[in-house]
Amino acid sequence: MSKLLLFRLKSIWGNSQFDYAVTLSRGFFGGIISIWDPLAFVKECIWCDDNFLIIKGRWIREEVDVFMVNVYAPQSIVDKVAFWNKLSLFKASNVGDYILFGDWNVVRLESERCGSEFYPIDAQFFNDFIVQNSLYKIPLGGLQFTYRNKAENKMSKLDRFFVTNNVLSVVDELKGIVMPRGSSDHSPVSIFQEKVDFGPTYLKVFASWFDRADFEDTVRNAWAVINVDQNLPFVCKMRRLKGRLKTWILNARLHEASRLKEAIAKIEEIDVMIDSGTATNDDVSEHNFLCNKRDELSKLKSLDLLQKSRIKWDIEGTKTLNSFTIHLNINVFNNISKV
Incomplete structure (x- = not known):
């Protein structure tokens, strides 16, 4: 890892108290970077691929081991299907709790795309992948679309968060928000726990x-x-x-x-x-x-x-x-x- 890239990561994060994992760029593919607070998440294993970066570690606050999956899906439907099958195979071989997020390069419904053609077969394959892996979407507020081209005439909802069921039972009331785009063609997407933390809750017994x-x-x-x-x-x-x-x-x-x-x-x-x-x-x-x-x-x-x-x-x-x-x-x- 070059000193220049480390400097850029520090400028993104805001201080030097971070850990990270990266897949290097290949051709037109720019690579994937995940950054986190080592006091909040302690990594155990890392798996790298052209289209995903998986970090297994311990989520300290919630006391749960979880797979953090950062994805950047390919463009063609053939490559997408191969990508989803690879993720499904990994999940089947590595049982645990999952949080998946990133640019999926596909929409689930026709209403999630504007100014470009909707491909039902792509959406069907993607929805099948979600159902087969028992994934639950995190509802997103804020802006309707997460991607806009430079001409402002094509918009799509490509970026999403998914979790497995046990994550919802450990961390309830998860919500997401699509924030202002800034200089990128993709808007940042943030998830948070909507419930206000008033300290430890009582153990209610009926x-x-x-x-x-x-x-x-x-x-x-x-x-x-x-x-x-x-x-x-x-x-x-x-x-x-x-x-x-x-x-x-x-x-x-x-x-x-x-x-x-x-x-x-x-x-x-x-x-x-x-x-x-x-x-x-x-x-x-x-x-x-x-x-x-x-x-x-x-x-x-x-x-x-x-x-x-x-x-x-x-x-x-x-x-x-x-x-x-x-x-x-x-x-x-x-x-x-x-x-």
Whole structure:
């Protein structure tokens, strides 16, 4: 790396406290550079290619290992497909969390291009790549297009950020913004966490969790794994426990919703049999069992809603309660007047 390039990187970053990775230019291809704060991200491995630069490292603040993928896609559709296949193969061979960003040289929709021809086959291949790799786009605000030619008559949305699902669960409410273009034909795109950080959040536990048979075992097993690292600060241990409980309750609620739906469907089926007089004693017994199961599953959901409503009332104060009471009284009055 030449001293001139290091000087330019320092002028871009603003100080000398940075680390970087680079793919050198080849012919008309100008190369790719990634720069980061070594106190925020610690690199582990680097993979270089003509069209992507991948850095695997530790995201210190979020305590997660992640692959940072800086891309500059080729122009022709044949080369693009080969490029996407190469990225897909890399992701399949290196399991982990991914953040992908850069110039993809393709749009997903016809509305994302103005002044130039839209190629549906290119968009289809790109959208298939996104779906097959379970990528989620970061919504972008600001300017509509990220690229404009010098004549100002061709514009496209070529630059994007994508993440894998676990990144969204660790860092929620990620948003992006397309900023003013400056002297380049591409606008800078920045991502940020919209949620304001008021410090460590509380570990909220719902009363219904204690009615689930696997709750205590989930906490005990998770803490046994987390507590192995004695040097890990307590707040970090609680953050990891919170993440595991979040995953557990999400899966539990999805499973319970599926069971509730199945129970209701079967109850309705037996109701028809009872109504027509074709139900057996076993059908009636199963009907009673399913009704109890339905009530049990519905109770868990109701307990969560009740606890959430109480929290909301405590936060918003008596104003919300008075408004609710007035609304309730009006409805009661209307019902009485109809009678």
